[in-house]
Amino acid sequence: MAWGVPALALAAPVPAFAVSTPHNALGGVFYVTRLSSGTVTWDGRTSNGGQLFVSGTVHQQTITSMSLRFGSTKPVTGWTKSGGGNCWTLPAADGTLVYGGVSYYMYKSTYTCALPAAVDGDTPVDSNFYWSGTVSNPTQLITQRITRVSQPPGYAAPGTTITWIRNVANI
Numbered sequence: 001m002a003w004g005v006p007a008l009a010l011a012a013p014v015p016a017f018a019v020s021t022p023h024n025a026l027g028g029v030f031y032v033t034r035l036s037s038g039t040v041t042w043d044g045r046t047s048n049g050g051q052l053f054v055s056g057t058v059h060q061q062t063i064t065s066m067s068l069r070f071g072s073t074k075p076v077t078g079w080t081k082s083g084g085g086n087c088w089t090l091p092a093a094d095g096t097l098v099y100g101g102v103s104y105y106m107y108k109s110t111y112t113c114a115l116p117a118a119v120d121g122d123t124p125v126d127s128n129f130y131w132s133g134t135v136s137n138p139t140q141l142i143t144q145r146i147t148r149v150s151q152p153p154g155y156a157a158p159g160t161t162i163t164w165i166r167n168v169a170n171i
Helices: none
Strands: 026-029 031-034 039-043 051-057 062-072 077-084 092-099 102-110 121-125 129-134 140-150 159-165
Touching: 026 121, 026 140, 026 159, 051 062, 051 140, 062 092, 092 140, 102 129, 102 140
Parallel strands: none
Antiparallel strands: 026 051, 031 039, 039 129, 051 121, 062 102, 062 140, 077 129, 092 102, 140 159
């Protein structure tokens, strides 16, 4: 989540996007907001400027799975679907992750709709999700984006899994 501007203001949306997205990684924009009440939201809706894509694909590739993991230095409770579509599951507890010497409680959402057909360039992904939960203030957050893409015939590797962690943001 290497955002260009530190997330200092409460309730200020913080875009979770990449300046440079690794090849075949799940990239793009979604927003993280925390209110003074402790409510934290993850908003990927295109109507709010969100958009995800799998970067640098070629039309012979097959996208076989996608998931998002969210990490918080404090537990997030009471996940609810606040709006958006049905392609991404509600985040569920998914263990812990130590990143940069800091331990994060991880929550995972999996893409369950028909996976998009790869195109030459960046393949758009339905990013219509909007969840909220409660977390103690303040917290540090990270995101981990995971894609599995099979390679076209003639490539050395039959497939690759790209796991990409965004840097820490304090909200």
